[in-house]
Amino acid sequence: MRPWGAPEGLVCHVLLIETDTGLALCDTGLGLLDRVSPGRRFGPARHFVRPAFDEAEAAVRQVESLGFDPKDVRDVVLTHFDADHVGGLADFPWARVHLTHAEATAALRPATRIEKGRYKPAQRAHGPTLVRHTPGRSESWRGFEAASELTEISSGIVLISLPGHTRGHAAVAVDAGDHWVLHAGDAFYHHGQVDGSAKAPKSLLAMERAFAHDWSKVRANHQRLAELWQAGDPDLMLVNAHDPSLLASARARTDS
Numbered sequence: 001m002r003p004w005g006a007p008e009g010l011v012c013h014v015l016l017i018e019t020d021t022g023l024a025l026c027d028t029g030l031g032l033l034d035r036v037s038p039g040r041r042f043g044p045a046r047h048f049v050r051p052a053f054d055e056a057e058a059a060v061r062q063v064e065s066l067g068f069d070p071k072d073v074r075d076v077v078l079t080h081f082d083a084d085h086v087g088g089l090a091d092f093p094w095a096r097v098h099l100t101h102a103e104a105t106a107a108l109r110p111a112t113r114i115e116k117g118r119y120k121p122a123q124r125a126h127g128p129t130l131v132r133h134t135p136g137r138s139e140s141w142r143g144f145e146a147a148s149e150l151t152e153i154s155s156g157i158v159l160i161s162l163p164g165h166t167r168g169h170a171a172v173a174v175d176a177g178d179h180w181v182l183h184a185g186d187a188f189y190h191h192g193q194v195d196g197s198a199k200a201p202k203s204l205l206a207m208e209r210a211f212a213h214d215w216s217k218v219r220a221n222h223q224r225l226a227e228l229w230q231a232g233d234p235d236l237m238l239v240n241a242h243d244p245s246l247l248a249s250a251r252a253r254t255d256s
Contacts, residue, residue: 001084001242002050005203010049010242012084013250014059015183016066017174019154022074025095026172026183027241028059028088033122040122042083048207051084060091075153079185079241080166081107083120090126098150100161101132103168106213114211115167135161141173142228142236162187164217165208179235181250182228187221191243194226 001010012029034041035053042051055061063070073092078099079085089097107124110116133148141147146161156175163169165186172183189208190200200208212218229238237253239246 002052003048003203003207004050006201008244010189011244011247012057013183013239013241013243013247014088015172015174015181016059016063016068016073017154017157019157021154023063023068023072024075024077024153024157025059025073025088025092026077026174027079027085027185028076028092030058030084031088031091032058032060033090034083034087037122041087041120043117043120045083049084058091059088075150077150077153077157077159077172078103078170079172079183080169081123082118082166082186083123085185085241086123089123089128093126093128095128096131097128098131098133098153098159100159100168100170101134102161102163103166103170104130104132106167112213114213118166118211133159135159135170143224144171147173162221164214164221165212167213169213176237179237181237181239184221184225184238184240186241187218188225188240189242191245193222194229194238196226 014029015026017024030051038046060070073095076095076097080103106115107119110119135146135148137146139147141158141160144160148159150157150159158173160171162171169185171185171187174181188194189204192198192200209215237250239250
């Protein structure tokens with residue numbers, strides 16, 4: 001995506017996870033149908049973020065390019081239900097869709113002006129099977145108080161409640177063998193918000209605040225994730241949904 005005032009652009013970073021019983025995705029990014037009906041599926045925000053609807057970048061095509069059968073993607077784990085995270089759901093209509101109970105409720109019964117604008121009925125017109133989870137405070141993951149391991153998919157996939165950007169926003173942690181990947185979704189937009197190395201473009205900060213369900217919780221998430229980054233744990237890779245430099249770093253670490 002190429003929002004005004006953000007020269008580096010944004011990516012839609014998704015994860016493909018191999019399990020013992022099939023494949024799973026963390027988020028789906030933009031999908032094939034988004035090219036056909038951008039107004040119904042993305043809404044007016046497309047004029048600001050200016051998504052490039054490139055079929056080759058759709059998750060379903062990238063799964064194929066890796067030599068996998070898309071029908072083996074049996075589960076999708078969502079950080080949240082915004083259009084740039086669920087656009088590819090319709091490309092995997094057979095997959096179970098895992099998300100927090102709060103996010104499912106917000107998407108199906110939006111209560112605020114922002115919710116009514118962000119959740120597009122067209123994104124779920126194919127009738128996805130939603131599997132709701134309520135991460136419990138009796139469980140935790142690396143200091144995050146509410147987390148649930150999604151053992152019905154596979155061990156080593158953890159859904160972490162991280163509301164703020166949306167009512168039921170979550171992070172997803174994945175055990176990659178010799179390290180963990182923590183996909184923070186839209187808990188922050190720009191790497192500078194957690195590593196302190198640069199300032200986020202003003203346009204991204206304005207967009208982040210405009211779309212926040214609870215700005216105080218967004219700020220608290222920034223602080224918690226910054227503390228995690230500063231701890232420098234070598235067996236943890238922190239990524240988010242849209243920062244291109246974090247995607248590049250993750251690829252470099254994987255290649256090495």
